[in-house]
Amino acid sequence: MEFSLLGPIAVTTGSGELSLGPAKRRSVLALLLLQPNTTVPLEQLIDSLWEDEPPEHARTVVQGHVSRLRATLAEGGAQAYGIELTTHGSAYLLRLPEELIDAHRFGELVALARPEAAPADAVPLLREALGLWRGPALTGTVTSPPFAAAAHALEERRLTAVEALGRAHGALGEHEHAAAVLYSAAVNHPLREGLIAGLMRALFRTGRQSDALEWFHRTRRLLNEELGVDPGERLRGAYEEILRAEAAHGGRQAARPARGTQGLPADGPAGAPSFHVKHAGGQPPVQGSTAAGAPGGTSSVAPPSAGSPHDARHGSGSGAGSGTGTGRAGAAPRLLPRPPARFLGREDQLGALTRALTDRASGESPLAVVVGPAGVGKTACAVQWAHLHAGAFPDGQLFADLRGFGEGDEAQPAEILRDFLLALGTPPERVPGSAQAASALFRSLVAERRLLVVLDNARSSAQVRPLLPGGPHCATVVTSRSRLDGLVATDCARPVGLHALGHEEGAALLGAMLGPERVAEDPAAARELVDLCDGLPLALRAAAAQLTARPRWRLARLAAALRDERRRLALLSAEDTGMAAALRMSVARLSADDARLLSALARSADGHLNASVAAALAGYDPERTQDGLDRLAEMHLVDEEATDVYTISTLTQLFARDERGESRGRGGGGARGAQDRSGADDEPEGRG
Incomplete structure (x- = not known):
């Protein structure tokens, strides 16, 4: 069940949209959704529903609408979603998970986006957020001042997101995209100076300086004619920057770099007001002010502050346990498989992983790729290192088998990202639908966490890239039979190669599996078994399984059987491996x-x-x-x-x-x- 405020007021279930009835009934629902999990006095409902003096029977009318809404929600299966509309004296309470409200999801996605710090992640997050809008906010409600104020507050937040999307595109050097995003909003809001300033910069960076300057002069005239004021600092600043840059280049302007080099800095924050959020669990907000003019003086449709994106980005608590902007409270995820049994050797490779994954000099998220042939023990090496160093990643350890070399199709990034986001506490209904947006959300949630990601059995670099965390405190280990040269080229991955075991290491593995006495009684046969198994741990373990099942066999007897090349591969198998x-x-x-x-x-x-x-x-x-x-x-x-x-x-x-x-x-x-x-x-x- 989903509730829509960003467009026509609507309630949608798996079987379709519920019939909500007349405008006043929709308005009652909208007001309750604007303040979810908060008691709304009957008097506030009456004051919001009637612009003029309410009729004598206003209380009865509101009570009737609430009764019908309760029945409609019940018919739609509200109880299964944890939704309840209750009466508390002369007030009403709509209790529900706030993530079911589109305005709440919009606010959280916008809060997670960081246009300047992480523009590549911000673009899909902001696009998904803006995609939740289906028209003017609160369409279908009555036209009283409280609802007009609430709709205006929501529209302000939408425009702030549009400006942020424009800045993100600009930071990536995608100035044509930035101009396209900002243009339609500027046409519809010609007096919004921050929006016009962003559009001017985007146009100038695409070489359209005359269009950029025309927007300034047009806006200046409108401000003077309609408000009797001159352009503010942001608009005037953009105009002066363009003039200075144009003069410095003799009036010839080419497309500009992403971060405003050559005297034209990227646009700053929009400076829009923040909004108070009341959490369902009762956590107090950390920051924000109430939305002036909203019904009842507050708006609770904005992104949460307490225990949400702020905590996720600043590492408070223990990872997922501290809560995230889209998460539930809970322990940090510990998804590693159990440590490999009888793991021996590989000190050089474990040391190489430690050097690669603890190097913080670059300020980037370190990435290592464990590579080698089938059966050489790549997964065991990566998992062993992960368990040895789990304490360095208190915010969690994630693990995924990408099935790059397995039965069936390889795992799709969207599938793995969904598992990761769920493990990090994101409710299922709030996992983005597209892999790109899910990847951006994942990176945003772990940006400042100390998190380890182990991606096993990768087929290609393209399969891995969407799953990489971006935070400098995260580390990633990938295993693959392919070298994954693409990750080395684009993500500075450090390759760690695994090779076959030598005679001494191979015999030690057999001894660990069978007991040292059994190997010591025939060291020559143990040496031959290592050769017949090509020194591969998987083959040696399969050979040990054959000998374990036949306790009376000496090692030499199995070696003799393995000399028969027609039977060797069959003997080096154990059930499903x-x-x-x-x-x-x-x-x-x-x-x-x-x-x-x-x-x-x-x-x-x-x-x-x-x-x-x-x-x-x-x-x-x-x-x-x-x-x-x-x-x-x-x-x-x-x-x-x-x-x-x-x-x-x-x-x-x-x-x-x-x-x-x-x-x-x-x-x-x-x-x-x-x-x-x-x-x-x-x-x-x-x-x-």
Whole structure:
């Protein structure tokens, strides 16, 4: 159920719009919505509904309208939404979640937008806020002075948002957009000097200085004719800045940089009045004044101040627990998976993550990308680091599997953003519909929080970018089989590469899984198992699972079984995880040409080759072969050890030789219960 004040008064449910009846009944509802969760005296309702002397039966009329509104809301299922219209003596109270009121959502979105500090985020937030307007505010109410004053106050807030949107576009250098946003508002409000000043600057920065100056002279004439006053400081300041800049450039004006360089600074805040908000939970407001002229002297449709965007931006409380502009009170989110079991080694990589993610010298939000082949333990490394350093991020830790290399479709940013916003306390009905607006809201909510974001199993840089927090106190870890060079180029991501385990580390992992005594009794077999598993933690864990299920087997017996290349991939599987399934997900993301190239490379005798050998094996021309090798190396399906020296791991060769990606000859006692099943990815791989 949603309540509309920003246009015709309306109540909408999932089945359509409720019939509210005549203007006075709509006016009663509007007045209650302007002061939600606050008792409204019957006398105030009467004074607002009748401009002249009210009739003798006015009390009965109002009581009848309230009764009908109560029945209408009940028929629309109000109780399910926590909505109740009650009588308190000679006053009425409409109790409801304030986020159901469009004017309240508008105020919160505007409050979160920071046109100068974060213009790229402010643009979608302000556009979504202005998109809530469906016409003049409070349309359909009576034409008494209290409602006119309340409608005027709401319109002032809309114009303030329009000015802010213009400034945000200007800060991004999008001066044509700024001019388009401000123009229609300026036409309809020709005496609003801040609006005209912003339009003048936008026009000037697009090279339309004559139009900009004409707006000044037109407004000056109107101010003199209608109000008998001269232009104020803001309008006069914009005019003088344009004249100075024009003189400095000989009258030739090009499009201006975003932040008003060369003597033309960006426009400042609009200076519009703030509004008092009463919270449903009874929290007192921190700042703001009452809206003069509104019914009853107050307006509670503006954005909340206490425990909302201010707290979110200044780090009070404990993250989501301190409340946000669109959030519920609650604990800071702790979404990390449990720590990886039997995690060993990787000290160098953990240290590299620490250096990358604790570097505050740039004042930017640090970003690290853990990359490596399937099964190497990227997720485990990232999650282990996150748990070790969780205390440095008291406002919460977020985690999401982006499913870039998994069964089914990859996760869409809008899906992940919704989960993040809900975890941060945003009510479901207040999560923006568009991914762009949801991304902007996410960045605004965490701008000053100490928050860690772990984005696992990413397919591309484009999938990751909308999910990155912007605050300097946040940090992000991404894992991927792809190098994600785009994030390195555009977001200064620090890559942290993971490689296969050596003999000592691999044997230690087997010992941690099986017990050190079992490994110590046959160290040569343990060493061979590490080689047969290509040193990949996922493969070693699958091998350990086979041995755990067969406590009488010595390590040498499993090593002998794994020497049979027809059975190796099947043996290196354990229920829903295994190397064949993990590799299948990587190969599934290749183009047909690159998949054929990989199959050709698998025919290499020792897994070492150069571009010429690869071209001969694949039957491709040199340029096509080189491009394909580069893409395979980016996906860590081959490794470029040196210039024009490529290697392909044994397990990848075995998988690629079968174009269906299935091991041949799975039979045999050692493979029982170890048949490959799809669905493994970096989550199971990473426990090593």
